[in-house]
Amino acid sequence: MNRLDRFFEKIEQIGVDVALVYNVEYTSKPSTYYLSGFTGSFSILVLNRDKQFIITDSRYFEQAKQQTKFQLIEYRNGDLFENIKTVVEEFKPKTIGLEFQRVSHNVFLKISEKIKANFIPIDSVMESMRSVKEPQEIENIRKAISISEKAFLKTIESIKENVTEKEIAAEFEYNMKKFGADGTAFETIVISGPRTSLPHGRPSHKKILPGEPITFDFGAVVNGYCADITRTIFFGKPDDEFKKIYQTVYEAQTLALNGGSARMKGKSVDALARNHIIQKGYGQYFGHGLGHGIGLEVHESPRVNSTNEELLPESAVVTIEPGIYIEGKYGVRIEEDVLVKRDSLEKLTNLSRELMVI
Ligand SMILES: [Mn+2]
Structure with a gap:
């Protein structure tokens, strides 16, 4: 029909x-x-x-x-x-x-x-x-993801000490459009150093300095369909605590990516990641839901959070984005886009999830 x-x-x-x-x-x-x-x-x-x-x-x-x-x-x-x-x-x-x-x-x-x-x-x-995507809609999301990822890799090539968050964000958006995006799903987030503890901080005139994490949250739009991806990378040499936090977010995300499916409620997928972060002692620093649907809007149904009692519908596309944010220090978020299948989640994003050090 x-x-x-x-x-x-x-x-x-x-x-x-x-x-x-x-x-x-x-x-x-x-x-x-x-x-x-x-x-x-x-x-x-x-x-x-x-x-x-x-x-x-x-x-x-x-x-x-x-x-x-x-x-x-x-x-x-x-x-x-x-x-x-x-x-x-x-x-x-x-x-x-x-x-x-x-x-x-x-x-x-x-x-x-x-x-x-x-x-x-x-x-x-x-x-x-x-919330239930048709094949053509999934194809558009895949294209939006692919353009976003190419633009990410291109943009981080040119990051040097003393460029500002705003300059990087501007270049990022330019690259997305140059690679074929119709537009951006939201204002690209580029935040660095202590500002990475702001889950939705906006790019500022702050300069990039060695020894700091940088968080990018970005998404191209193709034929109306949005991508939504986040990476926290490190400029310089990360300390052990940062590595531990990154590892915790990474493992939490892995648990959700491997354990989620259309057989599970939104809140159960959220719990896969959240329980791990709680166990590692960072529960109070993960305040938002694990993910949300993407499509014609960057935030839509279904929700992957602690209150969604519904099963995730097969053929929904959702984000899986655990994070840990410590005020005054820094934050880490890793965000993938996945297709919900009957027995699994298919990752649509292709970027490495490992900590990237530049
Ligand atoms: Mn998101």
Whole structure:
């Protein structure tokens, strides 16, 4: 069954007569792209099994015709919500499916004032569909990973004393684009020395000095699909404590990579890595979840954390990224992207996981 048919089946099961995907200033770009192929910043999809419409404005008339088979409704001016109402009323719906997490309270009030119907959330329909990847989606993620890794290896070649984190990050992003990325999944993280204890620190004007770790968290985007990879490397000669921390993170990651599968709950895979870090005495320094889904968004379902009671779905792509962060000292994170299989996790990342010393 194709993607749209599966979507229609799922929304019909929860009693939705027509779905409305509201995307203004990219508020629902991933779902819009997933369902229709349209990538613009402004669109409203109105669809069920019988009819599929896309409302957009003159910036995107031509693009919409190229990217989607949905029937184009040209929005020219006047009240947008009146326009939406006219299209929705063609369906005479009693119930309307809406992504509750993607509309502001204000937009919800405007839509629900104009259109009298029951509104049903379809967020979990989108999440569960998107978490199970089709072969073409996995292929796009593989390409994004490959470009990210090439750019990483290229960028670290040119690291010298006294270059700044910002300079390295800029070069890294340039390299990703040069190697074919459509963009970056998030602002590339390059942090060094004591700043590596910030799990999501931003690149600063700090200069790289000998005897310091450097953490890179990076991901290219290809055809809308994100990679998400982290490496902590060492510039100069690492001390024994750093090596011990790196080894602990490495072993924790190995346990999860070797032990995870679609037979396990998200929280059980998290525990494989977390218990090891706790045993080694660093439990308090690993505050975040072990991983998350990646796809059209860099953080999506399923979650690999201590609260996810669900089995990991087969064909999900998730990160496995344990870390230890000691304030005032340094931090280490190693992040792989893996495909969830019935009995195992298939590593999609190819970079060495060993401590790299430059
Ligand atoms: Mn991540």
